[in-house]
């Protein structure tokens with residue numbers, strides 16, 4: 060079932076309210092690497108069952124990632140996903156044309172999207188990385204310093220995927236050559252130059268005042284403007300996801316490949332699910348949507364209260 064119905068709903072979100080008198084049980088924001096995608100293989104096979112549940116219930120699935128637009132677009136196509144998406148740790152928000160029935164102030168148009176740019180330009184980040192490096196006296200190796208081959212080696216991506224990962228606009232992933240160098244000193248130097256560092260599942264990322272949470276809040280405001288009250292949920296695995304998890308009603312954290320959950324999270328109502336990456340993602344979606352009711356009408360499935368998770 061579902062695919063045609065979901066397409067109709069997602070391409071015309073107003074259909075939730077006008078066609079069926081209600082709306083989906085929630086909007087789900089998700090990280091990719093180490094969360095929906097396996098940290099090593101970048102596959103989502105273990106999450107297929109949960110993806111089917113979301114599709115059946117027409118839950119908007121908003122990808123919120125450190126990946127580039129060039130990386131996200133093929134994945135959205137593969138997933139048959141037509142919802143907005145957030146790239147490069149909140150650097151930009153892409154909303155398909157016509158998704159909302161109102162104009163988006165501050166957005167630009169291009170390639171079938173309304174685009175809200177929130178991050179600084181990539182050249183500014185590259186200059187900032189060099190200045191921080193000079194300040195702390197430790198070599199910082201960004202994607203802009205690496206060949207496609209080295210990015211492929213560092214990430215485990217195929218060379219053509221590494222090429223997509225290097226097409227950056229708002230966020231510079233980097234490694235610290237001297238791993239003994241405390242990150243705090245690098246953070247402090249970045250702050251002096253008006254930049255911030257967020258830590259993902261594999262790299263540190265240099266950004267300019269953006270994070271996943273800011274972009275999520277902008278998008279949640281759009282959904283609420285369009286539909287009124289909406290319930291939101293988020294799934295992540297690393298500290299760079301904490302702002303996203305803090306922005307939603309139902310935050311979930313999956314386990315890391317090395318075991319256990321990322322530490323340092325202070326997100327109210329956080330549910331730490333069992334399962335690494337996409338296995339944990341499936342667990343989170345099942346907790347979110349509740350046991351399958353057998354009812355074909357997705358509108359009958361309410362989100363569980365946090366106390367039941």
Ligand SMILES: [Mg+2]
Pocket residue numbers: 090091092093094259260295296297
């Ligand atoms: Mg991650």
